[in-house]
Amino acid sequence: KNQVEQSPQSLIILEGKNCTLQCNYTVSPFSNLRWYKQDTGRGPVSLTIMTFSENTKSNGRYTATLDADTKQSSLHITASQLSDSASYICVVSARNNDMRFGAGTRLTVKP
Amino acid sequence: KAGVTQTPRYLIKTRGQQVTLSCSPISGHRSVSWYQQTPGQGLQFLFEYFSETQRNKGNFPGRFSGRQFSNSRSEMNVSTLELGDSALYLCASSEGHTGFSYEQYFGPGTRLTVT
Numbered sequence: 453k454n455q456v457e458q459s460p461q462s463l464i465i466l467e468g469k470n471c472t473l474q475c476n477y478t479v480s481p482f483s484n485l486r487w488y489k490q491d492t493g494r495g496p497v498s499l500t501i502m503t504f505s506e507n508t509k510s511n512g513r514y515t516a517t518l519d520a521d522t523k524q525s526s527l528h529i530t531a532s533q534l535s536d537s538a539s540y541i542c543v544v545s546a547r548n549n550d551m552r553f554g555a556g557t558r559l560t561v562k563p
Numbered sequence: 564k565a566g567v568t569q570t571p572r573y574l575i576k577t578r579g580q581q582v583t584l585s586c587s588p589i590s591g592h593r594s595v596s597w598y599q600q601t602p603g604q605g606l607q608f609l610f611e612y613f614s615e616t617q618r619n620k621g622n623f624p625g626r627f628s629g630r631q632f633s634n635s636r637s638e639m640n641v642s643t644l645e646l647g648d649s650a651l652y653l654c655a656s657s658e659g660h661t662g663f664s665y666e667q668y669f670g671p672g673t674r675l676t677v678t
Contacts, residue, residue: 483664484664486667488669494671494672495567495653495655495669495670495671495672496606496653496669497669498666498667498668501664501666503664541605541606543606549611549618549619549660551608551619551621553605553606553607553608554605555605556605556606
């Protein structure tokens with residue numbers, strides 16, 4: 453069964469600290485993995501898209517990693533800012549276009 | 564370029580009624596996808612249209628339908644509304660079919676409340 457699991461469910465960190473969010477999936481055959489940031493009351497915003505051959509991809513202070521062998525991805529946020537407070541959603545697509553969504557990690561950055 | 568726009572932003576309907584939501588993609592984008600987001604179920608994929616053809620469909624009942632026009636604008640219709648249809652409905656556009664790793668851009672969503 454194709455599934456995407458994210459951890460932790462929620463996370464509270466202090467401004468300026470780093471954090472790492474996890475995404476484990478069983479989607480097969482794998483096509484791509486996306487990380488989205490969603491502010492409360494707004495639509496998601498794409499952070500990265502990773503295909504099978506990509507191990508690491510950065511977007512400013514956001515760095516995503518992908519291990520296609522273990523079916524794990526992580527999103528690392530460096531030097532967090534208050535504006536990073538949001539939900540982060542992992543989405544994995546299979547080659548048959550089946551798209552699976554993680555439940556998201558709710559990140560709160562406190563001053 | 565203007566972003567993805569969705570209308571209306573908020574909607575209150577009564578159980579049993581039907582509703583039509585509209586989405587205008589970014590200029591030049593040919594793919595439009597629809598999603599339902601609820602606190603309990605999270606984000607769920609409804610369907611994707613590409614060049615006026617439904618390319619992919621999620622696991623939703625037939626009460627949920629959609630279409631895409633020649634200018635790539637898309638509408639989503641929900642008939643015989645149920646209380647459980649209360650959700651944020653999100654539309655996303657991309658240049659090509661999402662199966663090919665095209666970037667997706669989301670609209671602000673339509674908040675539907677069914678009473």
